[in-house]
Amino acid sequence: MATLELLDRAEALCARRGAQLTALRRQVLALVLASDQPLGAYALLDKLKAERAGAAPPTVYRALDFLLDQGLIHKVERLNAFVGCADALDHPADCACPAEHDHPHQFLICQRCGATVEISDHAVSHALEKAAARAGFALARATVEMEGVCGRCSAPAHPIGQQ
Numbered sequence: 001m002a003t004l005e006l007l008d009r010a011e012a013l014c015a016r017r018g019a020q021l022t023a024l025r026r027q028v029l030a031l032v033l034a035s036d037q038p039l040g041a042y043a044l045l046d047k048l049k050a051e052r053a054g055a056a057p058p059t060v061y062r063a064l065d066f067l068l069d070q071g072l073i074h075k076v077e078r079l080n081a082f083v084g085c086a087d088a089l090d091h092p093a094d095c096a097c098p099a100e101h102d103h104p105h106q107f108l109i110c111q112r113c114g115a116t117v118e119i120s121d122h123a124v125s126h127a128l129e130k131a132a133a134r135a136g137f138a139l140a141r142a143t144v145e146m147e148g149v150c151g152r153c154s155a156p157a158h159p160i161g162q163q
Helices: 001-015 024-033 039-048 057-069 087-092 122-134
Strands: 073-076 083-085 105-110 116-119 143-148
Touching: 024 039, 024 057, 024 083, 039 057, 039 087, 057 073, 057 083, 057 116, 057 122
Parallel strands: 105 143
Antiparallel strands: 073 083, 105 116
């Protein structure tokens, strides 16, 4: 799906919730969505300064907080960086409000290229809930971050039969 369409969906979703996706918030979201890797706040600030010379860290952090609250992005804790939420933007009708948007999500992080993929595997979520319950813990939310090697990085340089 094109970034412009995703941004329009995000804006409509915010409007349904009574929130406003301002030009700055939209721009920060566009930068996150356009990246093939999670972006940290200072990397976002550097990109933002190309168009907004007066941009400062609080500007970016406020925009990121809004986007997190609206469920439009996720924070990948291990990387201290942000990725767009595939679920919210691909299925905005399912996301009636931020509280309902808190879906199970896991991240696959490539150790070689840094590519990060969000998955939403309910079996993983249920397994964590059961394990927490066995320990006498009521799980409120869990984010799982798994490291490995992506398909692109693990593919042989020259597949058999191709030169």
